[in-house]
Amino acid sequence: MKILHTSDWHIGQRLYGNDRHNEHRMFFDWLLQFIRAEQVDVLLVCGDIFDMAYPSNQALRSYYQLLREISETSCRQVIITGGNHDSVGTLEAPREVLQVLNVTIVAGAPDNQQDEIIELRDKAGNLQAVVGAVPFLRDRDIRIPAAGESSNERIEAVRQGILKHYRRLADLMLPYREQNIPQIVTGHLYMQGSRLSESERDLQLGNQAGVSAAAFPAAFDYYALGHIHCPQTISTSPVVEYCGSPLPLSFSEQHDTKSMRLLTVKNGKLSHQKIPIPLFREIKSIKGSFAEISRQISNYECPSPLPAWLEVCIEEQHTDPGLLRAADDFVEQINNENENLRIIRHTVTFTDRTLPSYLTGDDQRTLDELRETEVFDQLLDQHNIIDKDELKRTFDELLEIVHQSDNERKEMSHDK
Known part of the structure; x- marks a missing residue:
């Protein structure tokens, strides 16, 4: 049996106001091709399916179209868990209809935790593995607020609430463990030691309630995690993996090699491997003087099928008010004349520290950024x-x- 672990699709995301529908469609087409080529049996999507709690009609259409297309492949089961960006109501609304396509939705923590346990069976009906489908755990799911508690007490209560949820699930899944059935558990959380980018929204108490991997139950064979966009291994015993997002969601992720994880169950044993995802659109940040930037862009060759999106950070020592206008004209000219790239954000910074910050442009980000x-x-x-x-x-x-x-x-x- 082959199981594909992915997360953080963020359908509907816009990067500095620029729509990413084409990139998502290219990823979905590639995903379908991979599922067919590898004869994948189960798809796990571990949270942040959408970028917004209430996605656009276009984002919803893309999502439903993909699920329909997956139902026409070898993939017999899709398991989707909610993330912190997702609305429980939005994900759960079509749950009964999607069951016809063998799609199981666990958008929020269920009243009965037994409902998180999902069996994975092969074509002959033989039990191959079992999944503990844990979504993003909201504060109300894991603790009861206490009057007068301090910040540190609340942080510890959240941390213990998360661990209690996973330990209870491990107890419920004990009968499978006694049969040596491989156990996979999902999660959408911040684990201590994870490498963050700029695009993850802080979770429990600004990530202060992150839990060490060593504190989680060792009973599970594989932790399939979402939320962190940079793919990374947190632990090898038990295996704790962030597969990362399929698209770079901010310029801080420009150097990431995006990936998924392919799990294989054979003779009661679970193995896994990293599957690189192609680059559909390069996003790149370039810095330097005006002359250096001009030279870099003149020599730039786009490596992706879609035109690259650039962030240009012009840095000059001495203040030149005329450079601000020149930079705007330069960006407009580049965007009009080039088909293989587009500058979607640019800043001009003067490093002369004798001047006030509003002239040096120390931080030109808008409030929205x-x-x-x-x-x-x-x-x-x-x-x-x-x-x-x-x-x-x-x-x-x-x-x-x-x-x-x-x-x-x-x-x-x-x-x-």
Whole structure:
């Protein structure tokens, strides 16, 4: 039996306002081709199917079209778990219909944890493996708030709540372990030691409640994780793998080799291998003086089938107000004259530190480009706050409450 582990599709994502539908379609076409060529039996998608809780009609059409196309391949089962970007209601709404296509949705933590256990059987009906389909665990799923608890107490309560959920699942799956049936468990979480990019939204309390891999139950053979966009191995015993996102979701991921994991069950043993994903569109950040940037772009050769998207960071020592206009004209000219690349973001920075920051352009990101935590950090710096740690922890708590309340409000409004 062959099982494919993928995650963090982020269908509907826009990079600096630029639509990524073509890239997702190319990935889906390649995914279908891979499933057919390798005769994959089961597809696991471990959270963040969509980029927004309430995706566009185009994003939904892409998702449903792919699931229909997968049903026409060798893949007999698709298991989808919710991520922190996903709305439980959006994923679960078509659950009954999708079961006809052998698609199982576990969007949020079920009332009965037994419902997370999904058996994987071959064509002859023989049990080959079992999956513990754990979605992103929201605060309300794993703990009961206590009046007067400190930030550190809440962090520890969240951490212990996550571990308790997995330990309880390990107990429920004990009968399979006694039969030596390979066990796979999913997750959408931040594990301590993971390498982050700029595009992951912070999870429990700004990732402070991340748990060490060593603390998770060793009973599972393979942890199929989502949330972290850079593919990486966290542990080899038990195996803990982030497969990463199939597309680079920010310029900080430009050097990642995107991948999936292919698991094979043979004679009761589980093995796995990394499967590289082709580059459909290069996203690249280039830095230097105006002259250096011009030279780099003149010599640039696009390695991807779709035109590259560039971030251009012009750095000059001395302030030249005329350079700002010249940079705008340069970007417009490049975008009009080149078919194999497009500059989607550019900045001009002057490094002369004798000038005020609004002239040197130390941080030209817009408010939309900054994370909430970065805005708060800047406010702390502006007010010369020395003891920041406790304030940051409190802000992380408030931010999580706001995000969860906003999602719940949207789901209630959507249901109406």
